[in-house]
Amino acid sequence: MVINIYEGQTLEEAIQKAKTELGENIKVLHYEIVDEKSWIPFRKRKKYKVFIEQTEEDTPKFESHLEELYSNIEEETIEEPNTYSLTNLNEDEEPEYEEKNKENIDYEKLLEKIELLIDKKLQNITTPPSIKVSSDGVCSEQINEILKEFTGEAIDLIKFLVEREVEPEVAKEIVKVSCGLDLDSSKMDLTTPTFKEAVYKGIKEKISFTGSFNKAENQLKVITFVGPTGVGKTTNLFKIASELIINKDLKVGVISTDTFKVGAVQQARAYSSILNIPFYTITDSKNLKKTLLELSNMDIILIDTVGRSHYDYWRLGEIKEILSGGTDWMDVVLVLSCNYKYKEALEIVNRYRAFFSINSLLFTKVDETKTPGILLNLPFKTKLPLSYLSTGQRVPEDIKVLNPENLTEYILGE
Numbered sequence: 001m002v003i004n005i006y007e008g009q010t011l012e013e014a015i016q017k018a019k020t021e022l023g024e025n026i027k028v029l030h031y032e033i034v035d036e037k038s039w040i041p042f043r044k045r046k047k048y049k050v051f052i053e054q055t056e057e058d059t060p061k062f063e064s065h066l067e068e069l070y071s072n073i074e075e076e077t078i079e080e081p082n083t084y085s086l087t088n089l090n091e092d093e094e095p096e097y098e099e100k101n102k103e104n105i106d107y108e109k110l111l112e113k114i115e116l117l118i119d120k121k122l123q124n125i126t127t128p129p130s131i132k133v134s135s136d137g138v139c140s141e142q143i144n145e146i147l148k149e150f151t152g153e154a155i156d157l158i159k160f161l162v163e164r165e166v167e168p169e170v171a172k173e174i175v176k177v178s179c180g181l182d183l184d185s186s187k188m189d190l191t192t193p194t195f196k197e198a199v200y201k202g203i204k205e206k207i208s209f210t211g212s213f214n215k216a217e218n219q220l221k222v223i224t225f226v227g228p229t230g231v232g233k234t235t236n237l238f239k240i241a242s243e244l245i246i247n248k249d250l251k252v253g254v255i256s257t258d259t260f261k262v263g264a265v266q267q268a269r270a271y272s273s274i275l276n277i278p279f280y281t282i283t284d285s286k287n288l289k290k291t292l293l294e295l296s297n298m299d300i301i302l303i304d305t306v307g308r309s310h311y312d313y314w315r316l317g318e319i320k321e322i323l324s325g326g327t328d329w330m331d332v333v334l335v336l337s338c339n340y341k342y343k344e345a346l347e348i349v350n351r352y353r354a355f356f357s358i359n360s361l362l363f364t365k366v367d368e369t370k371t372p373g374i375l376l377n378l379p380f381k382t383k384l385p386l387s388y389l390s391t392g393q394r395v396p397e398d399i400k401v402l403n404p405e406n407l408t409e410y411i412l413g414e
């Protein structure tokens with residue numbers, strides 16, 4: 001069996017090409033609708049690819065294959081309220097195409113119907129998901145409202161980001177950066193050839209980054225890690241300490257205010273002795289002041305604090321009181337897990353901000369989620385820069401300095 005493939009802008013055109021070359025005795029085995037490659041994003045179109053077998057004289061004629069193709073499409077069309085659907089006809093009504101003498105079948109009309117049905121199918125594929133309520137209660141109507149401004153691949157990208165739990169409003173603003181006006185639809189579509197470039201551009205414009213921590217000019221740099229319980233403050237503090245020592249050859253000291261959790265001091269002391277760096281525990285502000293003076297020959301001091309619920313104002317106040325013994329220029333890093341839901345995480349940031357002047361967000365446990373939208377949502381909404389991302393439990397390997405390139409990859413799941 002020899003199979004020939006023909007292409008056309010319409011199914012009719014593709015079949016006509018086959019007929020011109022092979023004659024009337026052909027059998028349509030299969031057809032596909034494929035994206036036509038184009039360098040201009042707005043000009044992307046669909047084309048039809050038909051797989052044709054040349055048949056013997058006595059095999060069923062071309063028209064019966066068209067009918068077969070037609071009825072297959074009908075079967076696959078789910079509750080389409082269109083005038084051509086056989087299922088919409090009354091029982092005593094004859095299907096439209098059978099009313100005619102088979103010899104006089106109007107192929108052009110038949111092909112038109114087929115095209116119409118295919119177009120409808122395509123529309124079903126490209127229309128936004130109808131009813132979807134995200135875990136944060138964001139209603140699909142809201143998403144659909146946003147999608148009205150966009151067309152083509154911009155819609156696909158917004159939908160993809162929303163599925164990764166990027167808030168619809170945030171996804172819209174990120175995608176918008178790479179959009180231009182599509183003249184045909186008067187809506188916005190992507191102007192970048194790939195999703196990756198679009199997300200990268202959006203992130204570069206909308207999100208800020210601290211870059212790798214470093215020593216300060218002419219003064220001791222002090223960075224304090226705060227955040228809820230168990231998010232990974234201590235382990236990631238030591239990952240960063242290790243990076244500063246090994247990659248930047250800096251002198252690092254660690255102070256812990258966590259004398260509360262059983263085993264916390266031992267854990268921190270063990271890490272410090274592996275890294276061969278000074279380690280101190282303190283319980284009040286006076287003690288902190290004194291310890292900072294003792295460590296004034298260091299380049300950077302990292303302060304670990306005890307994890308506190310953001311609803312526990314009393315305990316947060318305690319940490320604030322201890323830190324008041326520190327320097328005026330002390331940086332504060334808020335550590336958060338990627339597992340938090342957006343609203344919960346926003347609440348944590350807002351409540352922590354009432355106590356501390358936060359300089360950056362450090363996210364942990366990205367390895368434990370497939371929907372890391374929070375990595376965009378929080379910096380976008382709070383305008384806080386991103387510093388590091390913890391990617392696993394290994395100390396010191398599993399940490400990355402965040403930048404637009406690697407954030408794009410995490411958001412896209414690459």
Ligand SMILES: Nc1nc2c(ncn2[C@@H]2O[C@H](COP(=O)(O)OP(=O)(O)OP(=O)(O)O)[C@@H](O)[C@H]2O)c(=O)[nH]1
Pocket residue numbers: 228229230231232233234235236258261264305306307308364365366367368390391392393398
């Ligand atoms: N899977 C995964 N686990 C992590 C990551 N970062 C930290 N952890 C783990 O999270 C757990 C808690 O880490 P800690 O560093 O003790 O957390 P903490 O914030 O200091 O905890 P408290 O001091 O009790 O508030 C440990 O088992 C870490 O190994 C990460 O990126 N991925």
Ligand SMILES: [Mg+2]
Pocket residue numbers: 233234235258264304305306307
């Ligand atoms: Mg800790």
